[in-house]
Amino acid sequence: MPRITSGGPVEPAPAPSRAGVPRGGDGVFNTARAVGPVVGRGGELRRFRVQVEDGIELVAGDVALEIQGILAHPRSWGAHGRGRFQLVADEADFVIRIATPDTADRLCRESGFDTHGELNCETAEGVVVNLRRWTLGSPTFAGTPRAYRHLIINHEIGHEIGIRRHLGCPGPGRLAPVMMQQIKGLGGCRSNAFPYDEEGIYIAGPAVS
Structure with missing residues (x-):
């Protein structure tokens, strides 16, 4: 398990460039001390903390506010009754961690993911x-x-709210479901970052393993 330390934003820093993305870190995480309003129209309330690994050019508080904004987007889960979400600094139902590749691999491996x-x-x-x-x-x-x-965020929060299986492309030229592993290929679909389309309709696809 990584050691966790508390820490808030000091001065905003730019995101690292391609050359500046460090491969690994020390596994120590700073917790954003920000607290936000409840976002979402219905469903179970899930409180989340945001943590950023030490030694990278990201500010935990800035990342936390960006994630809160993602969850509050009108095409995200919270806008369609699939859950309510609140950014907190202390006791939480789950944590969102930004980690260097080596640290991410280690944390994911502990849960059986390569x-x-x-x-x-x-x-x-x-x-x-x-x-x-x-x-x-x-x-x-x-x-x-x-x-x-x-x-x-929408893909991983989809798992967090209970959607375990990934989806495939529903047809050439259509929007890829957010629960599709789009980084592994689109299968003819168009890339898409949201669970719902602009009409509020859930973007589905065939279940895959």
Whole structure:
């Protein structure tokens, strides 16, 4: 288990460049001291903390507010009754960690996932986000790294709210489901970061293992 330390934002720092994404860190995490409002229209309330590994050019408080904004988006889970979410600084139902690739691999491996220095995962404690994906996005995603972060959070929170199986592409040219592992290929679909389309309809697809 990583050691956890408390710490809040000091001064904003830019996200690291491609060359500046460190491979590993010391496994010590800073916890965002921010507290946010409840977002979402219905369903179970889940409180979450955000932690960022030491030694990377991200500020825990800034990351926490960005994630809160993702969960509050009108096409995300909270807007359609699948759950309510609240950013907290202390006792939480799950934690979202931004970790260097080596640390992410170790945390994910403890839950039985082989993430190859590239992928994110959902563990018993919450979500582990690979710093490389948070910073650089994905070569299969037609959008900026910031837009890709919506996919990261929505996909892993989908697991957190009980969606265990991944989905496949529903058909050529259609939006890829958020529960599709889009980084592994789109199968003819268009990349997409949200569980719902602009009409509020859930974007489904065939179940895959």
